[in-house]
Each structure stands twice: as C-alpha cells, then as structure tokens.
Amino acid sequence: MLKxxxxxxxxxxxxxxxxxxGFILRRTKRLPENSDKVLSQLExxxxxxxxxxxxxxxxxxxxxxxxxLTGIMYASVAILLALGIAIPLSNLFPTTxxxxxxIYRYSLTFANYGFMGNAIVPVILGGQEYLYRYLxxxxxxxxxxxxxxxxxxxxxxxxxxxxxxxxxxxxxxMVMAGLLCALTGLGNYLPGFxxxxxxxxxxxxxxxxxxxxxxxxxxxxxxxxxxxxxxxxATGLRLLILPAIIxxxxxxxxxxxxxxxxxxxxxxxxxxxxxxVFPAAFGGxxxxxxxxxxxxxxxxIITIPLLYALLSILPI
Numbered sequence: 001m002l003k004x005x006x007x008x009x010x011x012x013x014x015x016x017x018x019x020x021x022g023f024i025l026r027r028t029k030r031l032p033e034n035s036d037k038v039l040s041q042l043e044x045x046x047x048x049x050x051x052x053x054x055x056x057x058x059x060x061x062x063x064x065x066x067x068x069l070t071g072i073m074y075a076s077v078a079i080l081l082a083l084g085i086a087i088p089l090s091n092l093f094p095t096t097x098x099x100x101x102x103i104y105r106y107s108l109t110f111a112n113y114g115f116m117g118n119a120i121v122p123v124i125l126g127g128q129e130y131l132y133r134y135l136x137x138x139x140x141x142x143x144x145x146x147x148x149x150x151x152x153x154x155x156x157x158x159x160x161x162x163x164x165x166x167x168x169x170x171x172x173x174m175v176m177a178g179l180l181c182a183l184t185g186l187g188n189y190l191p192g193f194x195x196x197x198x199x200x201x202x203x204x205x206x207x208x209x210x211x212x213x214x215x216x217x218x219x220x221x222x223x224x225x226x227x228x229x230x231x232x233x234a235t236g237l238r239l240l241i242l243p244a245i246i247x248x249x250x251x252x253x254x255x256x257x258x259x260x261x262x263x264x265x266x267x268x269x270x271x272x273x274x275x276x277v278f279p280a281a282f283g284g285x286x287x288x289x290x291x292x293x294x295x296x297x298x299x300x301i302i303t304i305p306l307l308y309a310l311l312s313i314l315p316i
Contacts, residue, residue: 004312008305011123015116015210016301022214031215039212040277043115047208049174050201051118052135056175057195059132060182068136071259076140078246078263082109083144085242093230100288102152103275107234107292108242110149112272113138115213116300117265119206124308125261135175137262142172153278216276217294225291235271235296239303243268247311260311268307270296 025031086108093104111117117138122131146166181187187195217225225231246267247260255263275289 005305005309008124008308009301011120012301012305015119015206016298018207018210019214019217019297022211022216023218024214025211026215026218033219036212036216036219039208039215040273043205043209043212045170047201047205048114048118049171050198051131051205052171052175053178053181054195054198054202055128055132055135056178057182057187057190057198059129060179062183064132065136065179065183068133071133071137071262072139074250074253074255074259074263075137075266077253078250078267079109079140079144081246081249082242082267083148085245089237093234099155099279103279103288104234106149106153107271107275107289108237110141110145110272110274111238111267111269112297113141113266113269115205115209115272116269116297119209120269120304121262121265124265133258134262134265137259138266139175141266142175143167146172150274150278153274213273213293213297216273217290217297220287220290220294224287225294228288228291231288231291231295234292235299238271238292238296239268239300240307243307257314264308264311268300268304270300 025035086105089108090101090104093101095101095104117134118131121134122128125134146169147164150166181190243264247263250260250263271289271292273289273293276286276293279286279289
C-alpha cells in the first residue's frame with residue numbers, strides 16, 4: 001500500500017507545482033488579470049476537444065467500444081446516483097440564495113473529472129489507453145452536465161432556448177467526430193500534420209488546466225476562502241464520503257475493479273471550476289466556488305493517493 005501511495009503521490013505533486021505556478025503568476029501579476037478567461041476558452045474550445053478527438057482516433061474501434069459498454073452503463077448508474085444524493089444533500093447547507101444552492105448541488109454532483117481527471121488518469125493508471133476508457137466512462141457525465149449541470153449555474157433570467165441545444169457544442173462535437181473517424185476508418189485518411197498537431201495540443205491540456213486553476217485561486221484572499229466552514233464540509237463530502245458511497249454501490253452491483261478505478265477518478269477528484277466561471281460570467285458571487293476549488297485541490301494531493309492505495313489492495 002505504501003508503495004502505491006508514493007507512486008501516486010508523485011504525479012499529484014507535479015499537479016500541485018502547476019497549481020502553484022498559476023497561483024504565483026496571478027499574485028505577482030506576471031500575466032494580465034483576464035488570463036483566466038483566455039486560458040479557460042483555450043482549454044474548452046481547443047485543448048480538451050483535441051484530447052478527446054486524438055484519443056478516440058487512436059484507440060477507438062468497434063471492438064473497444066463494445067467492450068466498454070458495460071463501463072458506460074455503470075457510469076450512467078453512478079451519475080444518476082450522484083444526482084439523487086447531491087440534490088437533497090445540498091439542502092443541508094443553510095442559504096437563502098437559490099443560486100448559491102445550485103452551486104452546492106453542482107459541486108456535490110460533479111467532481112473535476114474533466115480537467116483534473118483527464119490529466120491524472122493516464123499518468124496514474126499507466127497510459128493513453130486508460131484515458132480512452134475513462135473518456136468513454138465519463139460520456140454520461142457530459143450529457144448530464146450539459147442538460148442539467150451548466151443550466152443550473154446560469155441565473156434563470158439568462159437562460160435561453162431548449163437545453164437540448166447545449167449538447168451541440170464544440171467539445172461534444174469533437175468527441176463524436178473522433179469516434180466517427182475511428183469507427184469508420186476515416187482517421188486513416190487524415191493528413192499526418194493534422195493528427196500530429198492535434199496530438200501535440202492534447203499534451204498541453206493537463207498542465208495548462210492546472211495552471212489555470214492556480215491562477216483563478218490566486219485572485220482571491222486566503223483569509224476569506226479559509227473561513228467558510230461550509231466549504232470544508234462540502235470538500236470532505238466531495239473527496240471522501242461521496243466517492244465511498246458511489247464506489248460501494250457499484251461494488252454491490254458487481255462492477256469490476258477496472259470500472260471501480262475509473263469511477264474513483266471520476267468522483268474523487270476535487271471540486272471543479274465551473275462554480276467560479278459561471279457566477280463570474282453573470283456577475284454572481286464567486287467566493288464560495290473559489291474556496292471549494294482551492295481547499296479541495298490542495299487536500300486532494302493527499303486524499304487521491306491515499307484512497308487509490310486503499311482501493312488497490314481491496315480483494316475485488
């Protein structure tokens with residue numbers, strides 16, 4: 001167990017250094033104040049789509065897709081379970097602000113399975129093939145995020161149109177394009193410079209995501225973020241209690257150890273940045289989301305290696 005813990009701790013410390021780099025860049029004003037918005041757009045519309053497209057293009061085959069259908073079904077059960085837990089649980093956090101209630105609902109439902117999960121899965125589990133399986137596993141999460149998660153982070157007066165239109169966005173389109181190219185063989189006809197460029201962009205996703213997170217955190221007062229007791233409760237639930245419940249249910253339903261590992265990284269990663277980005281975009285209160293992000297990203301340096309080591313030795 002100690003060996004597994006130390007092996008997992010190493011990449012987590014690398015991630016911490018990226019977070020620290022972003023934090024220092026913000027505090028020393030080495031980058032413009034709006035760099036977080038620029039980096040966020042770069043991640044969302046260039047680097048994450050490149051990662052999804054490149055990974056599906058490389059590993060996507062009809063056989064691999066069929067072999068991962070079981071994982072997708074377990075993931076669907078897991079995200080519905082998370083919803084069923086998070087919505088009533090959010091009512092335990094006293095607030096008269098309906099919008100802030102939705103921030104807690106979102107944070108207790110979704111971990112940072114995208115930026116953080118995508119960055120650490122291939123490092124800890126050992127290779128891009130695991131990233132492919134992880135991306136397939138988290139597909140149901142993306143559907144729930146676009147249909148329910150992101151809309152509740154937008155104030156009612158700013159919501160427009162049919163929520164189904166949220167699925168037609170560039171990141172999801174690139175996921176489907178990658179799968180289509182892989183399953184039909186169209187990827188074999190893409191020019192080499194295209195696949196090389198997309199592959200290089202994919203490699204930038206993880207480090208820039210962590211620098212972005214540190215940069216956002218660096219814009220807030222430590223004192224203000226550390227004095228909110230509710231944030232510590234939400235962080236404990238996010239990093240420890242909720243993953244344990246969801247993994248326990250999947251185990252009882254007969255999930256394999258590989259599927260439990262994927263579920264672990266999907267649910268045990270820290271609180272994400274959407275609870276900062278969306279309130280900021282609509283002039284809302286961002287301190288709660290920033291506090292959750294800072295505290296959970298720091299504590300996950302220990303909780304992820306520890307829980308992963310425990311999960312690795314379980315007789316499953």
